[in-house]
Amino acid sequence: MTRWESYLVSATRVIDGYDGTLPLHHFLKQFFKQNPQMGGRDRRWISQLVYAFYRMGHLWKGIMPVQDRILSGLFLCETQGNEILAAFRPEWNEQVSLTLPEKLAIVSFNGETVTPAAIFPFADELSAGIDAAAFANAYFVQPYLFIRVRKQQQQAVTALLQEAGITYEWRTDDLLALPNGTKIETLIPRKDWYEIQDASSRETGRLFKPAAKQQWWDCCAASGGKSLLLLDTAPAVRLTVSDVRSSILENLANRFYAAGVQFDERKVLDLTQPVPKGTFSHSGFDGIILDAPCSGSGTWGRTPENLYFFEQRRIATFQSLQQRIATNVAPLLKPGGALIYITCSVFKQENEEVVKYICEQTGLQWQEGGLIAGYENGADTMFAARLVK
Numbered sequence: 001m002t003r004w005e006s007y008l009v010s011a012t013r014v015i016d017g018y019d020g021t022l023p024l025h026h027f028l029k030q031f032f033k034q035n036p037q038m039g040g041r042d043r044r045w046i047s048q049l050v051y052a053f054y055r056m057g058h059l060w061k062g063i064m065p066v067q068d069r070i071l072s073g074l075f076l077c078e079t080q081g082n083e084i085l086a087a088f089r090p091e092w093n094e095q096v097s098l099t100l101p102e103k104l105a106i107v108s109f110n111g112e113t114v115t116p117a118a119i120f121p122f123a124d125e126l127s128a129g130i131d132a133a134a135f136a137n138a139y140f141v142q143p144y145l146f147i148r149v150r151k152q153q154q155q156a157v158t159a160l161l162q163e164a165g166i167t168y169e170w171r172t173d174d175l176l177a178l179p180n181g182t183k184i185e186t187l188i189p190r191k192d193w194y195e196i197q198d199a200s201s202r203e204t205g206r207l208f209k210p211a212a213k214q215q216w217w218d219c220c221a222a223s224g225g226k227s228l229l230l231l232d233t234a235p236a237v238r239l240t241v242s243d244v245r246s247s248i249l250e251n252l253a254n255r256f257y258a259a260g261v262q263f264d265e266r267k268v269l270d271l272t273q274p275v276p277k278g279t280f281s282h283s284g285f286d287g288i289i290l291d292a293p294c295s296g297s298g299t300w301g302r303t304p305e306n307l308y309f310f311e312q313r314r315i316a317t318f319q320s321l322q323q324r325i326a327t328n329v330a331p332l333l334k335p336g337g338a339l340i341y342i343t344c345s346v347f348k349q350e351n352e353e354v355v356k357y358i359c360e361q362t363g364l365q366w367q368e369g370g371l372i373a374g375y376e377n378g379a380d381t382m383f384a385a386r387l388v389k
């Protein structure tokens with residue numbers, strides 16, 4: 001068997017054994033641990049082939065043979081020729097640098113050509129403003145790695161990237177787009193110089209508009225991406241953080257320590273339940289960030305396995321969770337305060353429909369914000385709305 005044949009066989013073994021329960025990168029890690037004879041190059045190739053398969057989304061899912069699907073995905077995702085295509089689809093290898101629409105017209109199966117609805121079959125569920133075809137086709141383009149660089153360190157970071165010969169693009173004065181897979185931790189050893197943060201996630205911060213000394217609450221804080229963004233914009237804000245998972249708040253504490261910033265209060269709270277009186281040391285908040293648990297469908301360009309395994313009925317479960325959390329936190333807003341409702345979902349049921357529900361149930365008003373169409377520029381797609389009391 002040639003090296004290239006054995007890569008295809010290994011990728012097929014991974015795909016056959018994977019049921020979507022674990023994140024794909026964890027599953028691959030386990031697979032490589034069980035196959036220590038595979039070196040770095042083998043691992044890179046096999047991972048690339050497996051991801052190419054999942055980037056096809058629901059296209060001919062379950063009917064196209066796995067190896068054909070891998071090769072079709074590889075042809076659509078790559079822009080330069082490579083040994084695998086040269087070995088198994090030499091005619092495609094010649095055409096690999098065509099535009100994506102040109103390549104989509106070439107790939108076919110059983111006489112059918114590619115349609116966006118076959119890749120992403122949930123188009124009817126999309127939030128207003130999403131171009132379903134452009135969104136589906138974006139699955140074949142790997143999103144960038146974005147880092148938000150702290151103000152005083154922008155020159156130093158640029159110098160390190162130039163020295164290492166990494167291509168980079170400043171998208172705003174503090175946001176850098178880098179090729180996916182850039183080993184940023186090794187390139188920039190100082191953890192307090194930057195945060196890994198997607199461009200759309202950075203964009204949500206424009207709705208915060210905090211004032212010094214205000215009391216804010218990041219109520220689904222996870223490891224603190226939005227909290228750090230808030231404190232970098234307004235260091236004098238008094239911040240409470242909470243999450244249902246205490247372990248993730250440990251990660252947040254470590255991240256805050258590395259960044260040299262502090263929160264006021266930390267709580268483990270299940271916000272599907274009303275917040276008990278006396279939970280906080282003060283009476284209410286000027287701002288609440290609700291970065292809600294969601295389908296994550298706006299980030300599936302990074303984790304295409306989630307698109308492959310997604311079942312539409314799960315959207316309603318997320319919606320009801322979001323509604324419960326929002327109606328439990330809204331009463332803790334001070335008059336004039338703002339609730340920033342955020343998801344990384346592309347589904348209207350989790351986005352505008354939840355915002356309408358919050359407004360109806362709590363009397364808050366949708367002041368500004370909405371869809372952040374990251375798929376247009378190599379970023380995640382998110383939704384962020386500022387609601388005021």
Ligand SMILES: C[S@@+](CC[C@H](N)C(=O)[O-])C[C@H]1O[C@@H](n2cnc3c(N)ncnc32)[C@H](O)[C@@H]1O
Nearest residue numbers: 220221222224225226244270271272291292293
């Ligand atoms: C989208 S993540 C938040 C990401 C975070 N804000 C950031 O920027 O890194 C949603 C968080 O909601 C938390 N969560 C889920 N169910 C919850 C509940 N019932 N009450 C409180 N938090 C919950 C999850 O543990 C998860 O950390």
